[in-house]
Amino acid sequence: MLRYYALSAYFRQLFGCRVGKVPLDAGFSCPNRDGTLSAGGCSFCNERGSGTGRHGAGAGLRAQWDAWLARPFRRRPRLFLGYLQAYTNTHGPAARVRAVLEEAAALPGLAGLCVGTRPDCLDDEKARILAGLPVAELWLDMGLQSARDATLARVNRGHTVADFARAAELCQRHGIKVCAHLVAGLPGEGAGALSEGVAFLNALPVAGIKLHNLLVCRGAPLAADWRRGALRPLERGEYVDAVVRALAALRPDVVVHRLAADPAPGELLAPAWAAHKAETLAAVAAALDRADLWQGKALDQDAPVPLWFAPGSSPPPSLAPGAATPDAAPRA
Numbered sequence: 001m002l003r004y005y006a007l008s009a010y011f012r013q014l015f016g017c018r019v020g021k022v023p024l025d026a027g028f029s030c031p032n033r034d035g036t037l038s039a040g041g042c043s044f045c046n047e048r049g050s051g052t053g054r055h056g057a058g059a060g061l062r063a064q065w066d067a068w069l070a071r072p073f074r075r076r077p078r079l080f081l082g083y084l085q086a087y088t089n090t091h092g093p094a095a096r097v098r099a100v101l102e103e104a105a106a107l108p109g110l111a112g113l114c115v116g117t118r119p120d121c122l123d124d125e126k127a128r129i130l131a132g133l134p135v136a137e138l139w140l141d142m143g144l145q146s147a148r149d150a151t152l153a154r155v156n157r158g159h160t161v162a163d164f165a166r167a168a169e170l171c172q173r174h175g176i177k178v179c180a181h182l183v184a185g186l187p188g189e190g191a192g193a194l195s196e197g198v199a200f201l202n203a204l205p206v207a208g209i210k211l212h213n214l215l216v217c218r219g220a221p222l223a224a225d226w227r228r229g230a231l232r233p234l235e236r237g238e239y240v241d242a243v244v245r246a247l248a249a250l251r252p253d254v255v256v257h258r259l260a261a262d263p264a265p266g267e268l269l270a271p272a273w274a275a276h277k278a279e280t281l282a283a284v285a286a287a288l289d290r291a292d293l294w295q296g297k298a299l300d301q302d303a304p305v306p307l308w309f310a311p312g313s314s315p316p317p318s319l320a321p322g323a324a325t326p327d328a329a330p331r332a
């Protein structure tokens with residue numbers, strides 16, 4: 001049974017079928033790498049910027065889309081969303097942002113778009129461009145990472161918590177759904193900071209969330225701290241406990257897009273357990289079962305049980321165990 005509102009359940013409600021995501025690299029940079037704010041990047045990020053590098057290798061959006069859809073699938077989803085994942089996809093002149101987003105929206109058979117960005121790279125004009133895209137489904141993936149300004153400064157994010165709140169409210173005015181990203185285990189924070197982040201987001205117009213464990217990646221500034229013993233990544237058990245507490249404290253209407261980070265091949269230095277995402281997800285599910293917790297339970301014990309979880313009842317076939325994965329798209 002689902003104890004949280006997984007993205008797969010949301011898509012089944014919306015489209016009536018399984019939906020996959022196609023990672024797309026549009027060739028943007030980010031203000032924290034191109035010198036606008038800094039050249040060093042966030043301390044947990046490496047030069048890949050969560051991207052596939054396909055744009056740098058000469059593949060346009062259409063070629064990336066076609067190549068992904070031509071791959072073999074164990075269970076092929078009926079529909080696909082494009083996910084502009086690499087770097088900051090609303091950074092730069094509005095005319096370029098419009099051209100790229102409109103090109104992505106026109107990909108053949110595309111069911112919707114997810115657009116990754118930072119809260120300080122969004123203004124009214126860009127929000128209008130996003131809201132005007134001719135797609136049935138649009139999500140803006142926006143990094144908050146921590147609800148503590150001191151942590152954001154420490155990891156060189158280059159924006160504040162208030163910047164995120166302003167951007168989320170701007171999106172609400174334009175009818176854009178925001179998926180917020182949080183990271184557990186950032187330097188100087190205990191695992192419990194994840195629940196602080198959730199409490200902050202609960203008060204904002206945020207429709208989705210991604211929770212990540214901190215990865216120490218090859219090439220990221222944090223790798224040097226880890227090598228000299230100044231950074232201890234969370235153990236899996238610590239992360240699972242933090243996720244369970246965070247889910248119990250999360251508004252039940254917020255769609256859970258992801259519950260664990262996906263390192264790109266070859267980039268993970270630590271923790272070793274992060275290479276086995278399925279085990280982490282299974283541990284979260286088992287811990288929720290053991291504690292008899294579900295998303296939002298800590299907010300209101302007397303609230304009606306959400307549709308995606310009815311204790312003691314059989315789940316509808318579409319939500320049967322094994323049918324749901326928080327995020328089917330491998331991170332590129």
Ligand code: SF4
Nearest residue numbers: 030041042045049087
């Ligand atoms: S995490 Fe995002 S904002 Fe930070 S350096 Fe990497 S691409 Fe830029």
